[in-house]
Amino acid sequence: MEIHQITSARNEKVKRWRKLSTRKGREEFGSILIEGEKLLKEAARAGWQVRSVIVSDEGIRGLEDLSYLDGVSVYALYPSTFAQLVDTQTPQGIAAEVVVPENKEGYRIRGEEPVLLLDAIQDPGNLGTILRTAEAAGVGDVWLGAGTVDPFNPKVVRSAMGSLFRTRIRRVDLREAIPELKKQGYWVVGTSPRAERAHFDCHYPKQTAILLGNEGKGISAEIDSLVDDRVKIPMPGQVESLNVSVTAGILLFELLRQQWTEI
Incomplete structure (x- = not known):
């Protein structure tokens, strides 16, 4: 050498x-x-x-x-x-x-696996952890909406610990991406503390897209209006919210649990 x-x-x-x-x-x-x-x-x-x-x-x-x-x-x-x-x-x-590989697939999804949509996630550590969690749960596509931190920020790269290289990451306009996902048969589920159902009471079809919002403001009203369903994570303790990377883990592994149960 x-x-x-x-x-x-x-x-x-x-x-x-x-x-x-x-x-x-x-x-x-x-x-x-x-x-x-x-x-x-x-x-x-x-x-x-x-x-x-x-x-x-x-x-x-x-x-x-x-x-x-x-x-x-x-x-x-x-x-x-x-x-x-x-x-x-x-x-x-x-x-x-x-x-960095070029994305030539547009809004097309290769198979029927879950998709993760992120609306303005700003903390690099959160995004890196989310990418690693998504890969662990079998998610191949993570789409980043406007306002989301650069996925190639050094802090994101470190905290993703290699998952960055195996995940199909796309920067998208969620206002266009969500309708395109629906055309492909995807059911889009958002999170809201005001939702009527707990996340474990929702049946997630195989083609599910989970939408997570900004750490402080949540999902923007314009993007929220496009979802098919909303769920909340019950929290009997005296806390107002969970870290968005923790929320991602809870929701994605509930999807995985339901899919494994149906096999």
Whole structure:
């Protein structure tokens, strides 16, 4: 494995990688910077193209076999330069630029599995946890409505822990996406504390789309008007609401429980 040494922080490649810390830069180059060998392996296994691997001089010794990345260039940086690129306080010594796959499917769903719709989820940690929870529950498509945090934000990437690479994520206009889902036979269920039914009293058909709203404001009135049904999670304790990622887990695994019961 040949390693190319970069000694200047003003190198053009370093400038490019630094730009990937911003949404504008990620959209300009169509790629993201991921950190750590575990995430690198997850991305490669999921079929994401690895454009380049970046290591710090200190991280070279612990570098594992990268033969699974045949033909990918590896660049070594001074530790101080490498630290400028990554988002964590204790860098792991390896990062990579990976290409974000293009969505060419529009609003089409491949099968009949559940879909998760998110209306203006703003916290990166919440979105990352939701993506991981959705994958665990068998959800392949997560659609992000207006106001939702960039799914390739470094904090989202870390908290999703690899699920980002295996989930079909699309940025959509929910005002258009929900009617399109209905045309494909999907039943769209929203959440509301004012709903008449508890989430476990609702029968969810195989083609169900769960809609979750903003952490503070919930689902916007315009988007809420498009749903087919609404449910609430009973809370006998003295709390007003649950974290949206917890809500996602409760609802998605109730869907899964009902589907398993029917098998």
